[in-house]
Amino acid sequence: MKALLMEEYKKLKYVDFPDPKLESDHDILVRIKAVAICGSDVHGFDGSTGRRLPPIVMGHEAAGEIVETGKAVTAFKKGDRVTFDSTIYCGKCFFCQNGQFNLCDDRMVLGVSCDEYRRHGAFAEYVVVPDHICVPLPEGLPYEEAACTEPAGVAAHAIRNTPLALNDTVAVVGSGLIGNLVIQILRASISGRIIALDTDVSRREVAKSFGVDAALDPADPELDKKIKALTNGRGADRVFEAVGATAPIKTAISVVRKGGSVTLIGNVSPQVEIPLQAVVSRQLSLLGSCAISGEYPIALDLMARKKINVKPLLSAVAPLSEGDAWMNRLYNREGNLLKVVLIP
Ligand SMILES: [Zn+2]
Ligand SMILES: [Zn+2]
16 A cells, blocks of 8 residues: 655655554454644654654544454444544553543554554555444545544543533633634533634634634733633633643633633643742642543534534645645644645
């Protein structure tokens, strides 16, 4: 088959690659119809995260059609349209037994290679995945949109893990792909005000198109005043942070009310600086949210019923053979791209 292989850091090559084979009776061979480039692939591209050790076929946000199923597979058959969890979890450990598949002790992420494992991913014509991580696609949902189920699931997971009340005022820091998905799912879920915060004016415009009540620049010297005006002088009840660096996390902490919570989804910087006194003396809850555990059907249903729309977030849909050029554009932050989907 053809695959996009990272032979060395910052170099993707469209190559002939061995066809993946079913290794267990519960395995499924999927022909990839669309695969999205994740921010974590872009950050892994230069080796800075240590999570994409070459050689590796990256890609974990994908959808496709089943071409072969193992003998023990009963829930799926050849020809079914599916997506799959980015995490291959064991189903047996303490965390899996608690329904926290994202925290599995034996967790392996597709398209990731680190010191513990190497699992080639979906930047390829075919991939093999176990049946328990597959999810059927709703009828009519195009593959390139279905490839965004994983980020939509990440957004849904963060929201499910946040103690939200119906009329809470919520601020979302970072209007990139995940931030905008958080905004859309919140808009479909709660009645309170939603405030987007992003330094980039074009991203604030995207957030506005999804119905936020205000889109503000964190660098605005009047920010505090504007936030107070929107929140009865208190600050936002809940804040989502979808960047993962010191400055946006400080912004998130500065706009939340006393006793409120900040849900941390962004994961760019391994270490950040936190204003400790503000967190302690204002009694804030900082909540980490990782990946997905069970939110795939929710994300798919929201997309199928058009409660969320990923189409405006797709900056480009391009052939897999052009993957290197698109990865470089994303890496060099050319043209403010949100999501790039590749078609094998
Ligand atoms: Zn991802
Ligand atoms: Zn497990």
